[in-house]
Amino acid sequence: MNLILLEKEESQICWKTEDSRTQHVRNVLGLGIGDCFFVGIRNGLIGKAQILEDGPEGIMMSMDLQWDSPSPLPVDLLIGLPRPQVARRLLREIPSLGPGNVTFFIADKSEPSYRQSKLWKTGEWEKLLQEGAEQAFSTFVPKIQHMESLTEAINGLEHGQGRIAFDLYETEGSFDISSVKEEKRLAMAFGPEGGWTSNERRLLRKGGFRLLALGPRVLRVETAIISALSLAASHLGRLDIPLVP
């Protein structure tokens, strides 16, 4: 991880020896008294922690917050609930691409029992998201929600939000810069691994979605999501230069 995320700002932080973060700082980063490492406040600033004390009880640090984290893209994702192993990869990758809200919905071709996976039944999904943000050097953690159907997911969107669904089979054209012009906020919908059904395509069109493609080849769900978020950032003029503290 490139920074360690904390829940809230404190002038001094203490982590006990058995805390996995203490072990990370000591054994992975190899740091001791006087050394610094990057920290961030969840959805807040990035800064440095400096180790003031290191003893058998744990470590104590001061914190100096200085930089804004990259801000999230004005993009929300709707994703047909995929297999847990695909969802795991997505949760780890998504924070590095900056979407705002991510809604997993039970699509016609989703397997509803995937919701019973320990990924979703335990805190595993939150841990993966947090690790993704820490790896991405970003404090922003996308909001995740679950919906029972595509209809419910569409009804949860804001009015006036640009709407694009990715589809290989009934596409109107490619996802290019003209697809997002004048949009302030974008919703992007992805079918599950088996794709959309005719019924879902009808619901999407009725809900104001354009069906677009991401090029001529068949992409895996996770590849399509990375590709679409990169293109959306570019088309929205949000591929900013990185923060380099």
Place this chain on the structure above:
Amino acid sequence: MNLILLEKEESQICWKTEDSRTQHVRNVLGLGIGDCFFVGIRNGLIGKAQILEDGPEGIMMSMDLQWDSPSPLPVDLLIGLPRPQVARRLLREIPSLGPGNVTFFIADKSEPSYRQSKLWKTGEWEKLLQEGAEQAFSTFVPKIQHMESLTEAINGLEHGQGRIAFDLYETEGSFDISSVKEEKRLAMAFGPEGGWTSNERRLLRKGGFRLLALGPRVLRVETAIISALSLAASHLGRLDIPLVP
């Protein structure tokens, strides 16, 4: 897989019962006499195979080739040799994004022993690439080569090819459409998981590379490669509408 790749065109194809493709057609696709499935000729056309006979010896099919496969992008990749598990994911994903040539080089921060992995010592890498192309519904399989150093990899490029290296730390700007204008062919270089060294940045600049970023967050190597290939396809005007037979 969405099509099955074959080495060469034949009017009739026979696969023995023990052939994994026969098992795929029978057990995964659940097909029998009279049924069709998609096939493609490596670096050639896409078409349909129809099952004419299905017996204890195997299956016999006719082949009817009809469609051009999506053509490769005029983009070559240079990738600092990553851990075998990352290389496996890349080999599976890369065919869906269409680069022409992919050169893995031993970067300053690569571990040269990764070349001794069974991934590279057996045919595993070729199998992953082929599966990637079959999944992507593309017959084009990128050419893979290995080089001993970044210098050797740079020397292997064509003259007059646009050159971009991705870097978070000494970036000139973001990878936008102006980065590729008037380029006929593009080389894109990615450091290994630990990033570039100062020496490599110097070699890249000397070799005509611009150092650019893919947005403000730190991306994993495989995410950066998917993102950069998607943006390159878009900037080069090559996000064509998919083939839908």
